[in-house]
Amino acid sequence: MIQYTIHEVAALLNISTDAIRLYEKEGLVTPTRNPENGYRYYNTEQIHRIMGICLYRRLHVSIAEIKRLVEVSTLEDISDGFSGFIDSRKKEIARLTLEVEQMSYMKQHLDTLDEGSRTISIQTLPAVYPLYHQDSAFLGYRTLKDVFHSPLFSMGNFSYILSVEPSGSCRVSALQFAIREPMLALTQLNSSNLPRRDSCRCLYTVAAFPTEQEILWDLSAVLKYAGEHQLSCKPEAYAFYVFSIAQPAVILDYYEVYLPLEDS
Numbered sequence: 001m002i003q004y005t006i007h008e009v010a011a012l013l014n015i016s017t018d019a020i021r022l023y024e025k026e027g028l029v030t031p032t033r034n035p036e037n038g039y040r041y042y043n044t045e046q047i048h049r050i051m052g053i054c055l056y057r058r059l060h061v062s063i064a065e066i067k068r069l070v071e072v073s074t075l076e077d078i079s080d081g082f083s084g085f086i087d088s089r090k091k092e093i094a095r096l097t098l099e100v101e102q103m104s105y106m107k108q109h110l111d112t113l114d115e116g117s118r119t120i121s122i123q124t125l126p127a128v129y130p131l132y133h134q135d136s137a138f139l140g141y142r143t144l145k146d147v148f149h150s151p152l153f154s155m156g157n158f159s160y161i162l163s164v165e166p167s168g169s170c171r172v173s174a175l176q177f178a179i180r181e182p183m184l185a186l187t188q189l190n191s192s193n194l195p196r197r198d199s200c201r202c203l204y205t206v207a208a209f210p211t212e213q214e215i216l217w218d219l220s221a222v223l224k225y226a227g228e229h230q231l232s233c234k235p236e237a238y239a240f241y242v243f244s245i246a247q248p249a250v251i252l253d254y255y256e257v258y259l260p261l262e263d264s
Helices: 006-013 017-025 044-058 063-070 075-116 145-149 220-228
Strands: 040-042 121-125 128-134 157-164 170-180 200-210 236-246 251-260
Touching: 006 017, 006 040, 006 044, 017 044, 040 044, 044 063, 063 075, 075 200, 075 236, 075 251, 121 251, 157 251, 200 220, 220 251
Parallel strands: none
Antiparallel strands: 121 200, 128 170, 157 170, 157 236, 200 251, 236 251
16 A cells, blocks of 8 residues: 655645644544654545545635534535535624624724814714713713623714803713714614604814813814804704824823704
8 A cells, every 4th residue: 555754745735744733633634653753654545535624624614614524424414514604604704794894984984083183064963873861971980881881882972962152162961872873774773762863964073182181172163163154053062982092191082073053
């Protein structure tokens, strides 16, 4: 019987000797050993077995899955195994597709954030679905534990509701955790069961504050822009916390600020 060394098999099948050793370690291949020098030798049956494993690996079938496949003895059983692989891969594709959609939304959001930090503009605040509301500016982390633990946390925004004085100074009148309509589409929530605040045209800007300092809200620049463009604003604004950037000496929290315009 002709036998081949591990290096000959590796060269023949264009795989590494480490891969062959792994297959042996996992119990997928059992070469014969030369008792004098401990060298591995592979016969035709073993080479065919390694060829089959290589085929599965090219299809990204895991070692654990291959172990199950080599234990079955009929084409029907192997076909059933591949049906399971296909189903699991489709679920993985769906998961990755959702991740890409979420990342794309985040990138678009960051681009808008960067532009908004330098400008004041008119934008539409999408419909918002509040999941939590408190008539206080105090951010009680312990009381919000359920919100933080929710799988929707990364899909939403904390927002302060600001009462705006004619001078532009503001006080926080409430705090809420809400999901905007574009993000809602990426969740499993049924919007018909949620409270809703309709979309509205707003003056939009971005403000950043050091995390460790008290936030002093001032929308005087926004009201000045409104006056220069003959726009009438409502006395209540929304400041959505959206991002934090760690700089060498400080952490900056970024907020998107929406000041709704009167319908006229």
